[in-house]
Amino acid sequence: MEQLNSTSEEKILKAAxxxxxxxxLYGARMQDIADTAGINKALLHYYFRSKEKLFDKIFENALxxxxxRINVFSDSSLPVIDQVFKxxxxxxxxxxxxxxxxxxxIKEIEINPELFHKKVQVIKKGKSIKMIEALEKAMAxxxxxxxxxxxxxINLQSLCSYPFIAKPIFxxxxxxxxxxxxxxxxxxxxxxxxxxxxxxxxxxx
Amino acid sequence: MEQLNSTSEEKILKAAxxxxxxxxLYGARMQDIADTAGINKALLHYYFRSKEKLFDKIFENALxxxxxRINVFSDSSLPVIDQVFKxxxxxxxxxxxxxxxxxxxIKEIEINPELFHKKVQVIKKGKSIKMIEALEKAMAxxxxxxxxxxxxxINLQSLCSYPFIAKPIFxxxxxxxxxxxxxxxxxxxxxxxxxxxxxxxxxxx
DNA sequence: TTTTGCTTTAACCAAATGGTTAAACCATAA
DNA sequence: TTATGGTTTAACCATTTGGTTAAAGCAAAA
Numbered sequence: 001m002e003q004l005n006s007t008s009e010e011k012i013l014k015a016a017x018x019x020x021x022x023x024x025l026y027g028a029r030m031q032d033i034a035d036t037a038g039i040n041k042a043l044l045h046y047y048f049r050s051k052e053k054l055f056d057k058i059f060e061n062a063l064x065x066x067x068x069r070i071n072v073f074s075d076s077s078l079p080v081i082d083q084v085f086k087x088x089x090x091x092x093x094x095x096x097x098x099x100x101x102x103x104x105x106i107k108e109i110e111i112n113p114e115l116f117h118k119k120v121q122v123i124k125k126g127k128s129i130k131m132i133e134a135l136e137k138a139m140a141x142x143x144x145x146x147x148x149x150x151x152x153x154i155n156l157q158s159l160c161s162y163p164f165i166a167k168p169i170f171x172x173x174x175x176x177x178x179x180x181x182x183x184x185x186x187x188x189x190x191x192x193x194x195x196x197x198x199x200x201x202x203x204x205x
Numbered sequence: 206m207e208q209l210n211s212t213s214e215e216k217i218l219k220a221a222x223x224x225x226x227x228x229x230l231y232g233a234r235m236q237d238i239a240d241t242a243g244i245n246k247a248l249l250h251y252y253f254r255s256k257e258k259l260f261d262k263i264f265e266n267a268l269x270x271x272x273x274r275i276n277v278f279s280d281s282s283l284p285v286i287d288q289v290f291k292x293x294x295x296x297x298x299x300x301x302x303x304x305x306x307x308x309x310x311i312k313e314i315e316i317n318p319e320l321f322h323k324k325v326q327v328i329k330k331g332k333s334i335k336m337i338e339a340l341e342k343a344m345a346x347x348x349x350x351x352x353x354x355x356x357x358x359i360n361l362q363s364l365c366s367y368p369f370i371a372k373p374i375f376x377x378x379x380x381x382x383x384x385x386x387x388x389x390x391x392x393x394x395x396x397x398x399x400x401x402x403x404x405x406x407x408x409x410x
Numbered sequence: 411t412t413t414t415g416c417t418t419t420a421a422c423c424a425a426a427t428g429g430t431t432a433a434a435c436c437a438t439a440a
Numbered sequence: 441t442t443a444t445g446g447t448t449t450a451a452c453c454a455t456t457t458g459g460t461t462a463a464a465g466c467a468a469a470a
Contacts, residue, residue: 411470412469412470413468413469413470414467414468414469414470415466415467415468415469416465416466416467416468417464417465417466417467418463418464418465418466419462419463419464419465420461420462420463420464421460421461421462421463422459422460422461422462423458423459423460423461424457424458424459424460425456425457425458425459426455426456426457426458427454427455427456427457428453428454428455428456429452429453429454429455430451430452430453430454431450431451431452431453432449432450432451432452433448433449433450433451434447434448434449434450435446435447435448435449436445436446436447436448437444437445437446437447438443438444438445438446439442439443439444439445440441440442440443440444
């Protein structure tokens with residue numbers, strides 16, 4: 001659990017990430033973070049003056065990672081559909097690696113919307129979502145079906161991230177059906193089904 | 206905020222639901238619940254002996270409501286696709302009314318999986334998901350495409366519930382695109398796009 | 411070796427937290 | 441009117457919480 005080859009500060013950040021993501025700002029306990037990091041509680045306050053300061057760092061990291069991912073969209077010469085395919089692959093790989101990140105952000109927005117808005121303004125600085133822009137261009141050129149791009153974006157995000165968020169529920173619900181969730185739910189299968197959705201949503205025939 | 210025409214017990218349950226759903230078991234404060242209910246903190250312990258007992262009641266109610274919904278599937282003489290359409294409508298109406306319910310359950314499973322498993326066993330008693338059974342029957346009869354029913358179920362749940370969970374994020378992300386989220390994101394529009402997904406996933410041609 | 415400066419700790423502290431208690435309140439029945 | 445029994449409260453209590461402090465470790469420079 002405790003990585004020996006890392007500094008106290010790194011151990012703290014790792015532990016804080018885990019504990020804050022599980023319990024949120026209010027639910028998390030400094031003692032819990034200290035124990036998880038395998039260090040003294042006073043050392044937390046030596047490196048990060050307060051709970052809020054430490055949380056801030058974790059939350060900011062999560063926001064950066066999340067919005068970086070959501071806004072990557074290659075502007076290569078490939079057809080838009082293939083670019084969306086690529087986006088789906090990257091997204092699913094990302095959520096497989098950080099399954100709790102979107103829940104964490106959503107939960108904390110609910111509790112402290114002002115903090116979120118302030119921070120996101122810094123991160124995004126008026127940038128709009130590249131994929132939506134690309135889709136609208138392609139639509140204007142008649143390369144894809146006429147669709148509601150915002151709704152398409154919402155659907156896509158739903159398909160890519162909810163399976164990881166709700167894994168614990170699905171695991172239980174589907175087990176009753178005598179299927180092994182972890183076997184059924186390979187990211188490969190998910191990618192294929194989301195790509196099917198993209199295809200039927202965008203492809204003209 | 207405080208409903209005058211309700212007993213103290215009802216006021217407490219309503220307040221506890223709100224506070225627990227927002228902060229979780231650990232993050233919630235009894236004083237906060239008392240204040241929200243507009244009553245004395247000692248009265249909480251008069252009606253529900255402890256924080257855990259009160260939480261238990263709220264969590265159980267949520268589980269019941271959630272699994273009741275997820276397993277309703279009419280066995281009328283309609284074609285399966287129409288039945289799935291109906292299911293989509295009901296689901297989206299349900300999540301519009303209780304947008305935080307799935308997040309609440311997911312979060313608490315993460316923290317206390319044993320409690321969840323114990324409670325769900327009581328609620329579900331070996332029942333498997335009716336929709337999946339119906340789809341498999343229809344598939345055997347050749348009425349619909351050959352699909353992975355479990356994955357279809359996951360996709361469907363994702364499309365129906367994530368938009369409500371992630372509303373705060375989407376609201377922000379899409380505003381940059383100069384669109385009014387609440388106007389764009391009517392449940393009507395969502396229903397239509399999810400039905401499109403159902404159609405293209407199940408319909409044979 | 412001694413000094414310097416960063417790191418880590420044990421022992422505290424004040425405030426907040428879940429929970430208790432005994433008394434006050436208040437409608438109804440005797 | 442006066443018991444009666446459920447309801448509500450203020451005043452507490454023990455424990456936990458975030459946070460501080462002063463001293464101890466400890467590696468590298470002098």
